[in-house]
Amino acid sequence: MATNLTPLEELFYQECLKAGNNGLTSTDFSGIHPDSPVMDTAIAMNSLLGRGFIEVFQLRGEQIYKALKKEEVGKAGALQGEEQVVYNTIRASGNEGIWTKHLKSKTNLHEAVIKRCLRALEQKALVKAIKSVKHPTRKLYMLMELTPSVEVTGGPWFTDQELDVEFVEQLTNHCYKYILMKSFPRDASCIFTSTHNAYPSAANVRKYIMDKRISQVDLSVDDITMLLDVLVYDGKVERFIAAVDEDWDDEDMDTDSDWVYKAVRDKKAESAWQDCPCGVCPVADFCSEGGPVNPAGCNYYNKWLDF
Amino acid sequence: MSTHENRLCRLIVREHFGPIVEKVANVLIRKGRMPVGLIANFTALKPRQVRECLLVLIQHNLVVYAESQEKTRIVTYYEINRPELLHRVLIPKVLHSSQDWFERDGALITQSLLTHGKLTITDCVADILKTSGVAPGKTTTQRTQSLNKAFTRMVKEKCLIAVRPSDSLTAADKNMAEEKRETDKMTLPPTAAELASIRKALGAQKQAEQNSTIVGLKRRLDTMDDGYGEKRARLLTDGDLVIVEEVETDVYFKVNFDRFIIRWRNVQIANLYEARLNPTAKAIMQTIMNLAEERMINCKEEHSSPVSIMLLLNSLPKDTNLIDTLEFDPSDLGPNNTKPKIHECLDKYVQILEDDLMKILKKDAGRSGQYVINLKMASEILKKNLIQGIVSARFGAPYVRIMNMLADKGKLEEKQISRFSMMPVKDVREKLTTLCTFGVLNLQEVPKTKERTPSRTYYLWEVILSRAADTLTDRLYHTMGNLRQRRFVERAKRAVLLNKCERTDVKADDSLLNAAEKKELETLNGALEMLEIQELRIAEMVITLRDF
Numbered sequence: 001m002a003t004n005l006t007p008l009e010e011l012f013y014q015e016c017l018k019a020g021n022n023g024l025t026s027t028d029f030s031g032i033h034p035d036s037p038v039m040d041t042a043i044a045m046n047s048l049l050g051r052g053f054i055e056v057f058q059l060r061g062e063q064i065y066k067a068l069k070k071e072e073v074g075k076a077g078a079l080q081g082e083e084q085v086v087y088n089t090i091r092a093s094g095n096e097g098i099w100t101k102h103l104k105s106k107t108n109l110h111e112a113v114i115k116r117c118l119r120a121l122e123q124k125a126l127v128k129a130i131k132s133v134k135h136p137t138r139k140l141y142m143l144m145e146l147t148p149s150v151e152v153t154g155g156p157w158f159t160d161q162e163l164d165v166e167f168v169e170q171l172t173n174h175c176y177k178y179i180l181m182k183s184f185p186r187d188a189s190c191i192f193t194s195t196h197n198a199y200p201s202a203a204n205v206r207k208y209i210m211d212k213r214i215s216q217v218d219l220s221v222d223d224i225t226m227l228l229d230v231l232v233y234d235g236k237v238e239r240f241i242a243a244v245d246e247d248w249d250d251e252d253m254d255t256d257s258d259w260v261y262k263a264v265r266d267k268k269a270e271s272a273w274q275d276c277p278c279g280v281c282p283v284a285d286f287c288s289e290g291g292p293v294n295p296a297g298c299n300y301y302n303k304w305l306d307f
Numbered sequence: 308m309s310t311h312e313n314r315l316c317r318l319i320v321r322e323h324f325g326p327i328v329e330k331v332a333n334v335l336i337r338k339g340r341m342p343v344g345l346i347a348n349f350t351a352l353k354p355r356q357v358r359e360c361l362l363v364l365i366q367h368n369l370v371v372y373a374e375s376q377e378k379t380r381i382v383t384y385y386e387i388n389r390p391e392l393l394h395r396v397l398i399p400k401v402l403h404s405s406q407d408w409f410e411r412d413g414a415l416i417t418q419s420l421l422t423h424g425k426l427t428i429t430d431c432v433a434d435i436l437k438t439s440g441v442a443p444g445k446t447t448t449q450r451t452q453s454l455n456k457a458f459t460r461m462v463k464e465k466c467l468i469a470v471r472p473s474d475s476l477t478a479a480d481k482n483m484a485e486e487k488r489e490t491d492k493m494t495l496p497p498t499a500a501e502l503a504s505i506r507k508a509l510g511a512q513k514q515a516e517q518n519s520t521i522v523g524l525k526r527r528l529d530t531m532d533d534g535y536g537e538k539r540a541r542l543l544t545d546g547d548l549v550i551v552e553e554v555e556t557d558v559y560f561k562v563n564f565d566r567f568i569i570r571w572r573n574v575q576i577a578n579l580y581e582a583r584l585n586p587t588a589k590a591i592m593q594t595i596m597n598l599a600e601e602r603m604i605n606c607k608e609e610h611s612s613p614v615s616i617m618l619l620l621n622s623l624p625k626d627t628n629l630i631d632t633l634e635f636d637p638s639d640l641g642p643n644n645t646k647p648k649i650h651e652c653l654d655k656y657v658q659i660l661e662d663d664l665m666k667i668l669k670k671d672a673g674r675s676g677q678y679v680i681n682l683k684m685a686s687e688i689l690k691k692n693l694i695q696g697i698v699s700a701r702f703g704a705p706y707v708r709i710m711n712m713l714a715d716k717g718k719l720e721e722k723q724i725s726r727f728s729m730m731p732v733k734d735v736r737e738k739l740t741t742l743c744t745f746g747v748l749n750l751q752e753v754p755k756t757k758e759r760t761p762s763r764t765y766y767l768w769e770v771i772l773s774r775a776a777d778t779l780t781d782r783l784y785h786t787m788g789n790l791r792q793r794r795f796v797e798r799a800k801r802a803v804l805l806n807k808c809e810r811t812d813v814k815a816d817d818s819l820l821n822a823a824e825k826k827e828l829e830t831l832n833g834a835l836e837m838l839e840i841q842e843l844r845i846a847e848m849v850i851t852l853r854d855f
Contacts, residue, residue: 165729165730192659227729230727230728230729232711232715233708233709233711233712233715233728234708234711235695235711240664265582266579266692267578267581267583268696269693269695269696269699270696270700271693271696271697271699272841272844272848273697273700273701273783273845273848274697274701275841275844276790276845278785278786278789279700279701279786280701284785284786287789289314289788289792295789295792295793295796296793296796298789301793304837305833305837
C-alpha cells in the first residue's frame with residue numbers, strides 16, 4: 001500500500017490504477033471528481049510523479065498519466081530526476097534494449113550525464129548491458145529482469161554471440177538423413193511415381209528432430225526452414241510445392257508455406273582440372289610462356305610427371 | 308580472342324602442321340584478316356611459301372577467304388576459322404566415338420578424312436585401302452563395298468558433311484553478298500525494317516535448307532542388291548527396283564564436329580538422370596534424345612523437335628525394365644494389387660521426368676502425346692554443374708553454397724548472404740572476394756549518396772552464368788596451352804634419343820637401344836600420355852562451357 005500519500009494523491013493514484021493501461025488524463029479526473037480543486041490536483045500529480053507512483057505520457061497533445069505497480073514504485077521512486085528519465089526510457093524499450101546513442105537522442109541529456117546515470121543504475125542492479133548480434137560494437141541496455149529478444153541474441157544458432165557452426169552442421173546432417181530416407185524407396189534402383197506425396201515438409205522434419213531429441217534448444221518451424229534452405233543451397237535437397245489435396249481446409253498443417261523437401265541423389269561433378277597442377281597452382285595467373293614462371297620449367301609439373 | 312586462346316590456337320597448328328604453317332597461322336590469329344602480301348611481310352616468308360601454307364589450311368577448313376573489290380583490283384583476304392581450329396583438340400575423342408558408333412570402318416574413314424582435310428568418297432576409300440590393305444579372305448570389292456556403306460551411313464547421320472566451294476568463303480561475306488542481292492532488286496535503299504525482314508527471310512531460308520535433304524546424297528533406282536538396299540527404301544519397291552541412297556562421287560566431305568558435339572551433349576543430358584532417378588530413366592531420356600536428334604543442327608537451339616510417346620514406346624531398348632523399377636503408391640495399383648502394363652509404366656516414367664525439378668522435359672504445347680526437350684535449360688544445368696564441380700574441388704563446400712544461393716536469389720548483400728548461409732560475416736566476405744577474383748561472381752555497386760564513398764554504397768554480389776563460363780573457359784585455355792607446351796618441351800629435351808629411334812635400323816631392331824635409353828623412352832611416353840589425356844579431359848570441360 002502507498003505510504004504517506006495525501007488523500008487527494010491517494011485518490012488520483014487509485015483513479016490511475018483503475019484506468020489501467022489506457023491511462024488517465026487530467027480532464028478525465030476532473031470529470032470523475034469535479035469537486036477537487038484544479039491547483040491541488042496539479043500539486044498532487046507533481047508529487048506523485050516525483051515520487052515515481054505515476055508516469056506521464058504525451059498522446060496527441062494530451063498528457064496521460066499511468067499508474068505504476070508497487071514493485072516498480074519502490075525502486076524508481078528513490079531515483080533522482082535524470083536517472084529516472086533514463087530508467088524510464090530504458091524500460092520503454094522493452095526486451096529489445098536501447099543503444100546509448102538512441103538514449104541520448106530520446107532524453108536530450110548530455111552524454112556525460114547519461115554515463116553517470118547508467119553507472120548508477122547498474123550499481124543499483126536495475127539495468128544491465130548486453131551485446132547485440134547484429135551490431136557487435138553497440139552496447140544495449142535493458143532492465144535487469146528482462147531476457148533479450150531473439151533478434152538481439154540471434155536465436156538458437158548463436159552461443160555467446162557466436163555462430164555455433166558445429167551445432168548447425170550436426171543438425172543439417174540429421175535433417176538430410178531423414179529426408180533421404182523418405183525420398184526414395186527401400187530398393188535403391190526404384191523410384192517413386194509422381195503421385196507419391198509423402199515427401200517431408202518443414203513441420204515433419206521438425207517433429208522428427210524433436211522426437212529424437214537431437215537438439216537441446218527448442219527449435220521453431222522457421223528455424224528448421226532456415227536449416228533446410230541451407231541444405232537446398234548445398235545442393236543436397238530440393239524443395240517444391242506439393243500437390244494440394246481437395247480436403248485441404250480441415251488439415252492442421254502449416255498453411256503459410258507448402259514446401260516439401262526431397263533429397264537429391266545427383267552424382268557429384270568431378271573436376272578434371274584439379275588433377276593437373278595448373279588447376280591448383282597458386283601462381284597460375286602469373287605463369288606465361290616466356291616469363292619467369294613458365295610451363296617448361298614448372299616445378300609442379302616436374303613433380304607431377306615424376307610418378 | 309584472348310591471349311590464352313591465341314596461344315592455344317598457335318600451338319595446335321604447330322603440332323598438326325609444322326613450324327612454317329605455324330608462322331602464317333600465328334599472324335592470322337593475332338592480327339585478323341589480311342592479304343598474302345601482308346602475311347609475307349609479317350612472317351618474313353616468301354609469298355609462294357605463304358600461298359602453300361594457306362592452301363594447306365584451306366584444305367583443312369581452317370582458313371576462309373573473301374574477295375573484295377578495291378578500286379581497280381580484287382584483293383583476297385584470308386581469315387582464320389577459329390571454331391574449327393579449336394575443335395581439333397577433340398580429334399582423339401572424335402576418333403573414339405566414330406569407332407563406337409560406326410565400327411572400325413567408321414574410325415578409318417574419320418581418320419583418313421582428318422588426315423586429308425576433305426575428300427570424295429572414292430578418294431577416301433582408295434586411301435584407306437592403300438594404308439590398311441585388305442584382310443585375308445575378303446576381296447577388294449567387298450572391302451570397298453563395306454567402306455562405301457559405312458561412308459553413306461555417316462553422311463546420312465550427318466557426321467560427315469558436304470563441302471561446297473562456297474564454304475571456303477567467310478560467313479560474314481556470304482551474308483553480305485546475299486543481302487546485297489536482295490537489296491539490289493529494290494529500287495530505293497532499304498529502310499531498317501525492310502532490312503530486318505530481309506535478314507529474317509534469309510535466315511529462315513538457310514534453316515530450311517539445312518533441315519531438308521542432305522547435300523551430297525542422291526537417289527537412284529537400282530535392282531535389289533544384297534546388303535545394299537535401305538530398309539526404308541524397300542517400301543517403295545517398283546517391281547524389282549529399289550530406291551537406294553548413295554553418296555555422290557564428286558562431292559567432297561569433311562568431318563562434322565558439330566554433330567559429334569551434339570551427340571556428346573545428348574549423352575550428358577541423359578546422364579544427369581542416372582544418379583538422380585535411376586538407370587531406366589536415363590535409358591528413356593537417351594531414347595528421346597536419339598529420336599529428336601535428327602533435326603538438331605548445332606548446340607545453340609532452344610528446343611528439340613517433338614517426340615511422340617508412341618514412337619518412344621517402340622524405340623526403347625529391349626532390356627529396359629519399366630515395371631519393376633517403379634515404386635507405386637498402393638492406391639494406384641487397384642484392388643488386385645497388379646502391376647500396370649508397359650505403356651502405363653512408360654506414361655508414369657514420362658510423368659516423373661516431366662515433374663522433375665530440372666524442367667528439361669515438357670509437353671509440346673500444340674499436340675497431345677508429344678514431348679519436347681528444353682535444350683537451353685539442359686545446357687544451363689550442365690554448365691552450372693560443371694562450374695559447381697570446379698569451385699567445389701578447388702575451394703570447398705561453403706563456396707559452393709554461396710554460389711548456389713546467389714545463382715538462385717539474384718543480387719544479395721554480404722549481410723544477407725551471411726544470414727541465409729549461416730556463416731559469419733568475416734568468413735563470407737573473404738569467400739566472396741576469392742570467388743570474384745576467380746571469375747565466378749560479379750559485383751554491383753549501388754551508391755547511397757552522390758559521392759561514391761565506400762562506406763555509403765551498397766555492394767551487391769551476383770552470379771552471371773555466361774560471364775562465369777567465359778572466364779573459366781579462358782583459364783582452361785591457359786591450362787591447355789601449358790600442357791601442350793610441356794609436351795613439346797619434353798620431346799625437345801629428348802630430341803637426340805627420338806632422332807635415334809627414327810632411324811630405320813633402330814626401327815627394325817629394338818636391341819640397338821640400351822637399357823637406359825629404353826627407360827628414358829618409357830618415361831617420355833608415360834609423361835606424354837598423362838599430358839595428352841589431361842588435355843583431352845580439359846577440352847571436354849571446355850566444350851561444356853563453350854559449345855553446349
